[in-house]
Amino acid sequence: MKLSTYNFLTSMAIKGVKVGYPLKLTINKKDVIESEFNPVFIERLLPKLDWSAVYSAAQVAELADDIPAAQPDNVAEDEQLLQRLHHLLFEIDVLEGQLECPETGRVFPITDGIPNMLLNEDEV
Amino acid sequence: METPHTEHLSSADYEHVYEPAEDSFLLLDALEADLEFLDTLQPCLCLEIGSGSGVIITALAKRLANTAHCLATDINPKACEATKRTAIRNEARVDSLRCNLTEAVRRRCIDLLLFNPPYVVTSDEELQTQQLTEHPATERNLVFSWAGGTDGRRVTDILLEQLDDILSPSGVLYLLLLQENKPDEIIEQLRRQKFEAVKYMERRIPGEHLYILKVKRLTNQKLTLSLACYWFGS
Numbered sequence: 535m536k537l538s539t540y541n542f543l544t545s546m547a548i549k550g551v552k553v554g555y556p557l558k559l560t561i562n563k564k565d566v567i568e569s570e571f572n573p574v575f576i577e578r579l580l581p582k583l584d585w586s587a588v589y590s591a592a593q594v595a596e597l598a599d600d601i602p603a604a605q606p607d608n609v610a611e612d613e614q615l616l617q618r619l620h621h622l623l624f625e626i627d628v629l630e631g632q633l634e635c636p637e638t639g640r641v642f643p644i645t646d647g648i649p650n651m652l653l654n655e656d657e658v
Numbered sequence: 659m660e661t662p663h664t665e666h667l668s669s670a671d672y673e674h675v676y677e678p679a680e681d682s683f684l685l686l687d688a689l690e691a692d693l694e695f696l697d698t699l700q701p702c703l704c705l706e707i708g709s710g711s712g713v714i715i716t717a718l719a720k721r722l723a724n725t726a727h728c729l730a731t732d733i734n735p736k737a738c739e740a741t742k743r744t745a746i747r748n749e750a751r752v753d754s755l756r757c758n759l760t761e762a763v764r765r766r767c768i769d770l771l772l773f774n775p776p777y778v779v780t781s782d783e784e785l786q787t788q789q790l791t792e793h794p795a796t797e798r799n800l801v802f803s804w805a806g807g808t809d810g811r812r813v814t815d816i817l818l819e820q821l822d823d824i825l826s827p828s829g830v831l832y833l834l835l836l837q838e839n840k841p842d843e844i845i846e847q848l849r850r851q852k853f854e855a856v857k858y859m860e861r862r863i864p865g866e867h868l869y870i871l872k873v874k875r876l877t878n879q880k881l882t883l884s885l886a887c888y889w890f891g892s
Contacts, residue, residue, distance in 0.1 A: 538727050538753075542703065542729070542763050544762060546764075547758075547761040572725060575702075579702050624724075624727075646739070647754075648754050648756060649762075650757075651761070652733055652758060
């Protein structure tokens with residue numbers, strides 16, 4: 535699971551959960567897979583991203599020094615930051631770990647890079 | 659668009675995962691035919707529901723390469739694995755995720771949504787007596803890939819009800835349907851939900867008449883027109 539995916543995941547579907555975001559991420563095993571950097575795409579993706587979840591992903595991935603805690607105004611002009619965002623969001627691959635619902639504590643395991651977010655019938 | 663390599667999947671995989679067939683290829687052909695539109699749409703986040711073997715989302719991810727983020731969901735763990743393997747085999751960037759429809763994804767984020775649903779008309783009992791198992795035995799989980807209940811629309815109808823919460827403001831859905839799923843009824847239902855749906859492509863194969871429905875939000879202007887037609891028509 536790439537950390538870009540993490541930014542879009544929520545446990546909102548659980549019965550009684552109001553926001554379910556951001557999920558609490560734990561990484562037990564990760565890989566780094568190089569992929570081609572496209573600054574224009576990262577820039578277009580920015581409005582869709584939740585910066586607080588970008589930052590928390592950076593903290594968990596031990597890349598917090600690369601990413602400011604609050605979104606700067608001029609990200610599009612900062613090629614270096616776009617490159618760092620690309621690395622964080624598209625090159626870090628979480629192989630083993632878990633995601634935890636911030637409201638209920640329900641844990642979703644990540645196994646072989648695939649998060650299991652399937653809920654039981656009595657949870658929805 | 660290149661047809662992805664699938665030789666890494668064997669008949670043993672297809673005991674648990676839907677094997678690409680005419681319906682899958684029709685959806686691929688529709689995307690290929692609409693590439694010019696997709697280039698204008700510039701989708702940031704693409705998602706395929708029920709990705710199965712992963713051929714469709716892989717072909718798309720390969721074409722969009724580093725201009726989009728592609729996600730695949732499936733309830734069947736074997737399908738999630740197969741999708742991941744297909745993406746890796748074809749050097750495409752796809753993240754595989756086990757969940758029901760788009761349940762685990764934030765609201766109104768998806769710019770391009772693909773769904774080849776379980777569309778075969780079956781009795782609802784057929785689905786109810788089935789239980790998705792952790793260790794899928796032959797056909798036990800595969801039934802969920804094709805059995806569609808009454809009108810073959812049990813799952814499709816659930817998705818369409820949620821569509822407003824799923825698609826981004828400019829989001830588009832390509833949905834595969836069978837004549838028996840009553841596409842005209844679906845188009846009408848979507849219009850009431852303020853979506854514009856057209857039969858983008860159709861194909862007759864032995865025993866099946868397949869359609870690709872292309873669905874997007876009605877623009878304000880079209881919405882006014884459509885409401886006017888509805889008003890004067892009733």
